[in-house]
Amino acid sequence: MGLTGLEIYKQLPKKNCGECGPPTCLAFAMQLASGKATLDACPYISQEAREALQSAAAPPIRLVTLGAGDHVLEIGDETVLFRHDKTFYHPAGIFIEVGDDLDEAAMDERLRAIGELEFERVGQQYRVDGVALRATSGDADRFLRLAQKAAAAVPWNFVIVCQDPALAEPVVRLLASRRPLLYAATDDNWEKMVQLAEEHQIPLGVCGRDLDHLAELVTKITQRGYRELVIDPGSRETSQVLADLTQIRRLAIKKKFRPFGYPTIAFTSEPDATTEIIQAQVYVGKYASLVVLRQAWRRSEILPLLTWRTNVFTDPQKPIQVEPRVYEVGDVRDDSPVYVTTNFSLTYFSVEAEVEASKIPGYIVVVNTEGTSVLTAYAAGKFTPEAVAEALQRSGIADRVKHREVIIPGHVAVMSGKLQELSGWKVIVGPREAAGIPAFVRSRYAA
């Protein structure tokens, strides 16, 4: 959200001395607006003007990072309320909580499981972002012990959930090089927590009692000069969290309300793992930057949530594509049917799912249509007989099957003749929608 040249000009000294390079303050303002100059070039600018300009030019929601090295997690810096307005940029970080009241064996077991929560589906890699360490016992040794185990078992990021600065300090010290989030500053402890976070240069959670109180607390902390913050309105019931996170996002983006211009964190409250995953789903889409789970940790529980995160943070302007090549579905043989489709991932995966559902193994040859669906690609001249013939040729499918029959989507039946002529393959017109594949292929190819 940049400023216009005139808005910047109002803040400049108006000496027109030219020391910044351009001859006038106005010309300099224009350069600043277009990003061709930096404020430092003017030696006469006042401190207030500098701060005003910097804060006005800052993004509505600050970008905060956890972690270091290969495991940096960037959160915040969102610009819209609805993904269709542009996109959501920084996928919500998902953390799983472990308390220091668990016995050693259970602690080891849980941390090991969390450290393995990596998945592969539809050619993409998913994983959780780390572990939230909760000081439950009040015992400093236990808490440090948990942190030591976690540091060894979990390669990713950490949230330190502890509101007692003395208890948190050794753990912060231990994990400092991995830049954990320290959660949280409250009314009672904020000065010490800010000190601790500042000393170790780590992000700090701020937990209010409600939105008004949160704004007050954040303001106090930023006046002290610390801005690496992640904010929490303190609510825990699904409906109220949704309302609070919506207000925070609205105020940050539509009003540039500074105290709410930070990433957010949400904690689930549901008593069992499956209902908790559904609750967390709300926060991932609307509008938590970090979500901490307390019950769920099994693979079957986490995969649906990570899948949702990937879906909702997909850029609507950039369709996901699959690599154009031959894909095998099931135990293919040299007489298995051959399908062609486009490389728009949604199209491809619908076809793949139906081929699989048909229980008749098959090959799918994917044509590069730059991530467009069959009809769009056809209309745009990207799914032509020439393109399909070339894809067949390049894919090497002829070496894998002994027949020469290719099934094309029903929507492009008109290309049959031309394709047959160009490729030498017999063209079979398949169903228009992927859902028709099982019935079609079963009637045509006996298993």
Add this chain to the structure above:
Amino acid sequence: MAVERIMERYTSRVREVTLGATAEQGGTRSHTITVGGDSTLPFLHFEGEVPHRPVLALEVNDVPPAWHQLLLEHYRDVLDDPGAWAAKAVRQFGADLVCLRLVGADPDGENRSPEECAQVVRRVLEAVKVPLIVIGCGDADKDNEVMPAVAEAGAGENLLLGIATQENYKTLTAACMVHKHNIIAQSPIDINICKQLNILISEMNMPLDRIVIDPTLGALGYGIEYTYSIMERIRLGALGGDSMLAMPVIVNVGYEAWRAKEANVPESEFPRWGDQPTRAVLWEAMTGAHGLQAGAHIVILRNPDALRLLRRHIEQLMVPNRA
């Protein structure tokens, strides 16, 4: 610090649609169900009304379906009897309403006659007293024979009938008008077609408060985000005064979720995806939950365990919130 909240002021709201009819209203239902009426985005009670909670339907088939074992185990004793199946869905599993799918009409399957299908509808209407949704087999020509018979058999019951598409809406619309039912207007993940179809149906003089939008919600992991965004735009359109988008929304979640590989493959084949029963329930429930966040009013499910999860979730979303 008193923070001034942002309250959106919308000019309009989603239309209300009422399903079912009691004896006084000419039907035999014990009660009616009204959906829609929202004057804000989903569950933002602090700035508008969400007068009716979203409702959950369980799917019942007229012939035993080729569903996964994990689903069939809930229905094994009732698969041959749609009436008993519907009764179980309502009484044991707590469905708000039943969605009867007339798969048996499929010309590639049992190819049942319109009269046979109408008979099944009568049977289900006798077995349960909740409002009923009836969906054809999906073969356009056959549905055009079957659905008028269904509409006649259910005359007075104020059913919700589907599925009308841009290519095939006239017969179903006419049947709904003659026998005073509601219609499901389905568009393929496309807000323009959604609107266009509502216009076409209303041009046949179908009252707007008897149309329900089916935006074709994909399953979690299979393009759900496309429909999610279209549903958000539909809701914003409705609130902004676009009368042809201001219909309640229905999502066919059970059917879509069970097309996903993640619901169907056992842990033995995909050990890193975890245990299948939990994964399958969550795949369906999560797909439904995304639908709710995007503005769905009626969710059609298959797994009673998914229904149980969503029931609790809806209760929590309906708790009033403050700005």
